[in-house]
Amino acid sequence: MPASPLPPPLPPDEAQRLQVLLDLNILDTASEERFDRITRMAARLFGVPVAFVSLIDADRQWFKSRVGTTLAETHRAHSFCAHTILQDGVMVVEDATCDKRFADSPIVTDLGVRFYAGYPLSAPDGSRIGTVCILDMSPRILDDEQRDLLRDLAGMVANEIAAAELRRAHDRRSENDAWLHGLLEHIPDGVLMLDRAGSVICGNPAAEHMFGSDTGGLAGRTGASLLGEDAVLLLEPEHSPDAPPQEGGGLRLDGSTFPIEVKVAPMCLVGQQRYAVIVRDVTQQHEIAERNRATEERRHKHFTTATHELRTPMASILGFSELLLKRDFDPSTSRELVDIIHRQASRLVELINQLLDLARIEAGGTDALNIGNVNVAELVDQTLSGLNGLGQNHRIRTELEDGMPRIAADQPKMQQALTNIVSNAIKYSSEGSLIDISAAALHRNAKLMVAIRVADRGIGMTPEQQARIFDAFYRAGESQNVQGSGLGMTIFKEIIELHGGHVDIESRPGAGTAVTVWLPALPDHG
Amino acid sequence: MDNKTILIVEDQDDLRLLIRLSLKSLGRIVLASSAAQGLEMVRAEKPDLVTLDVWLGKGDSGLDVCRAIKSDPETRHVKVVLLSACGQQSDVEAGMAAGADHYIVKPFSPQSLGEAAATLLGA
Numbered sequence: 097m098p099a100s101p102l103p104p105p106l107p108p109d110e111a112q113r114l115q116v117l118l119d120l121n122i123l124d125t126a127s128e129e130r131f132d133r134i135t136r137m138a139a140r141l142f143g144v145p146v147a148f149v150s151l152i153d154a155d156r157q158w159f160k161s162r163v164g165t166t167l168a169e170t171h172r173a174h175s176f177c178a179h180t181i182l183q184d185g186v187m188v189v190e191d192a193t194c195d196k197r198f199a200d201s202p203i204v205t206d207l208g209v210r211f212y213a214g215y216p217l218s219a220p221d222g223s224r225i226g227t228v229c230i231l232d233m234s235p236r237i238l239d240d241e242q243r244d245l246l247r248d249l250a251g252m253v254a255n256e257i258a259a260a261e262l263r264r265a266h267d268r269r270s271e272n273d274a275w276l277h278g279l280l281e282h283i284p285d286g287v288l289m290l291d292r293a294g295s296v297i298c299g300n301p302a303a304e305h306m307f308g309s310d311t312g313g314l315a316g317r318t319g320a321s322l323l324g325e326d327a328v329l330l331l332e333p334e335h336s337p338d339a340p341p342q343e344g345g346g347l348r349l350d351g352s353t354f355p356i357e358v359k360v361a362p363m364c365l366v367g368q369q370r371y372a373v374i375v376r377d378v379t380q381q382h383e384i385a386e387r388n389r390a391t392e393e394r395r396h397k398h399f400t401t402a403t404h405e406l407r408t409p410m411a412s413i414l415g416f417s418e419l420l421l422k423r424d425f426d427p428s429t430s431r432e433l434v435d436i437i438h439r440q441a442s443r444l445v446e447l448i449n450q451l452l453d454l455a456r457i458e459a460g461g462t463d464a465l466n467i468g469n470v471n472v473a474e475l476v477d478q479t480l481s482g483l484n485g486l487g488q489n490h491r492i493r494t495e496l497e498d499g500m501p502r503i504a505a506d507q508p509k510m511q512q513a514l515t516n517i518v519s520n521a522i523k524y525s526s527e528g529s530l531i532d533i534s535a536a537a538l539h540r541n542a543k544l545m546v547a548i549r550v551a552d553r554g555i556g557m558t559p560e561q562q563a564r565i566f567d568a569f570y571r572a573g574e575s576q577n578v579q580g581s582g583l584g585m586t587i588f589k590e591i592i593e594l595h596g597g598h599v600d601i602e603s604r605p606g607a608g609t610a611v612t613v614w615l616p617a618l619p620d621h622g
Numbered sequence: 623m624d625n626k627t628i629l630i631v632e633d634q635d636d637l638r639l640l641i642r643l644s645l646k647s648l649g650r651i652v653l654a655s656s657a658a659q660g661l662e663m664v665r666a667e668k669p670d671l672v673t674l675d676v677w678l679g680k681g682d683s684g685l686d687v688c689r690a691i692k693s694d695p696e697t698r699h700v701k702v703v704l705l706s707a708c709g710q711q712s713d714v715e716a717g718m719a720a721g722a723d724h725y726i727v728k729p730f731s732p733q734s735l736g737e738a739a740a741t742l743l744g745a
Binding site: 400403404405407408410411412413414415416418419422436439440 | 634636637639640643644677707708709727728729730731732733
């Protein structure tokens with residue numbers, strides 16, 4: 097048994113060299129004609145039985161291409177090539193049996209190899225990753241011309257490796273481009289590229305959609321025609337790309353306008369001055385801000401009106417009590433004045449209670465509701481019992497469908513809502529006239545609902561009055577003859593909407609008013 | 623001062639009575655409950671002083687009545703006291719800008735109203 101040969105020393109850049117080889121993604125790949133044709137050429141040109149393109153891995157040499165052997169790899173310790181990569185230029189072993197580095201190698205002792213010549217194979221960065229080599233079974237010498245030939249063959253293989261690496265880099269770049277392209281295609285903000293003069297070079301689909309353009313339809317238009325003249329000032333060199341987005345008016349191709357926010361960043365593309373423009377359609381943000389402003393204005397108006405409404409009864413209470421304290425009145429006048437004070441104090445209390453009710457209902461939302469299964473016929477009966485004190489119930493006619501589904505409702509609140517509309521019907525119609533209350537299960541928008549309708553034959557309302565009926569403190573006709581806070585309908589509507597219901601109003605001046613409340617029916621009848 | 627005429631324009635019955643009781647010692651009192659009636663009576667009665675409610679109901683404003691009185695050469699000498707439940711500085715400024723001679727915020731003291739009216743009538 098021959099002694100094991102000394103393993104070949106490692107090159108000083110071994111770790112780096114191995115990393116480069118690994119990154120080439122060439123190890124253990126299939127054979128390729130572009131390498132095989134060079135190996136075949138080497139075997140023929142030199143008249144040798146065996147030729148390789150050998151790559152030196154950490155502990156093996158692996159053959160990317162081979163002629164004259166079926167071996168795919170051998171141990172690095174037995175490798176001639178592991179020595180070749182330690183040096184510059186061709187390494188020749190004329191007779192391996194006379195070279196103590198290889199004399200005991202199984203390649204020599206078992207396979208009968210006597211001659212070896214190899215040239216180091218360099219990766220694009222110069223790392224020696226392997227060799228192109230030829231082997232023979234008898235000793236040989238290599239003249240200078242043949243040495244040059246082997247060098248040239250190694251150069252050809254190195255070129256093929258470099259070409260593969262270039263292709264991979266190109267593929268990687270294409271993949272990056274695909275990412276960027278995909279991002280621009282799907283980003284919801286509009287992105288435009290403008291040239292030095294401020295004309296559009298291209299825009300992403302979001303920008304085209306925003307401006308109402310077909311694909312490619314923005315190219316060639318001026319930035320000013322889309323973004324407005326003000327936005328073009330952002331192209332001035334003194335404009336900082338870090339400045340907050342500028343608000344402006346966008347112009348669609350059809351001439352319509354919409355609010356936008358614009359940011360501009362100058363850039364240099366292949367030596368040309370360009371601008372990247374990001375456009376955001378802020379219509380929704382504007383609508384939300386407008387809604388908030390309107391709510392705030394309504395709150396303020398509500399507050400002002402509430403203050404006004406509270407001061408009016410207070411004026412009577414304070415004024416008449418001062419008169420009673422400071423002056424002498426005959427007993428009947430005194431009594432009349434005390435009566436006014438009492439009436440206005442009651443009104444003040446009613447107003448305060450209703451304001452608190454409304455505030456509670458508005459603030460509590462659906463959480464404040466104590467929902468139960470409410471029988472609609474019982475609800476109407478209870479509402480009418482509560483109104484008995486007005487002495488007007490003889491005017492009320494009810495027509496309630498049998499077996500109506502129940503509704504999910506807060507019973508006391510729903511009774512309050514119905515009380516408000518029935519008492520309005522009583523207040524705004526003449527003493528002798530009839531008031532009809534009917535209730536039935538009906539479909540509305542394909543949903544089963546219970547409709548409760550209260551119809552009077554009273555003074556009715558103009559369309560203008562109808563439009564304001566749910567405004568706090570609004571009173572149709574502002575009639576002196578009708579007592580009330582002006583909050584009844586506001587509270588009524590809040591309660592109905594909290595229950596997921598709807599209100600329909602039909603009214604004609606002089607003919608009367610009908611209010612229909614639609615409430616979602618519960619599925620189980622009973 | 624018995625020869626003075628005072629017009630009260632107020633849509634609320636109770637307050638009309640209160641103002642009447644507050645001012646009755648100052649002269650003859652005439653009453654109106656709406657803007658239109660008020661303007662009509664300014665022209666017909668030629669009062670020396672008018673108390674005007676600012677919110678007259680039906681969307682009518684006492685400020686409009688005040689402006690009408692003060693822009694008509696026949697009536698611009700008539701003293702106008704605005705009475706309003708709107709007591710913010712901006713409300714008072716709007717009242718004075720409409721030409722009012724005095725602005726009183728509800729609730730008010732009948733005695734103060736009487737004193738203010740007496741001062742305006744004596745001036």
